[in-house]
Amino acid sequence: MLPDSERKLLRILINYPSPIHKSRMPDFKRLEVMTGRRRPDLLSGLQYLEDNGFIVWPDKSTTEGIQIIRTEELVKSPPPRNIDYWTKY
Template sequence: MLPDPERKLLRILINYPSPVHKSRMPDFRRLEMMTGRRRPDLLIGLHYLEDQGFIVWPDKSTTEGILIIKTEVLEKSPPKRNNIEYWTKY
């Protein structure tokens, strides 16, 4: 499971490209604004995502070449228990 800052960064990279944004990745300035992190922290996060195999980042000077290889597998929460035990077992 990814640490929270890297998971947030990955979610932004996954969800940002759209017809509104002309299917491109956000630049560093936009990532700084969206994550609340400075460029050195973003670089550390992007390198971490690349090392873990979530992205491919060939040109380290720009974010335009980032390709997402896999999305994180979200852990499912356990199924909710039925509330009937509360009412039948005093």
């Protein structure tokens, strides 16, 4: 499971490219505004995502070449089974 700041960064990278943004990744200034983090923190977050296999980031000087490999799979627990309600009332 990803830490909160890296998960937020990954979600921004996944959801940002669209026809409105001309299918490109946000630049560092835009990421600073969207995440509230400074550039050194963003660089360490992006490096963390790359080290853990979530993104490929060939050119470390820009965000244009970032490719998303996988998203975080959320593991949901099954809902509690309360059969007593249906059988005893």
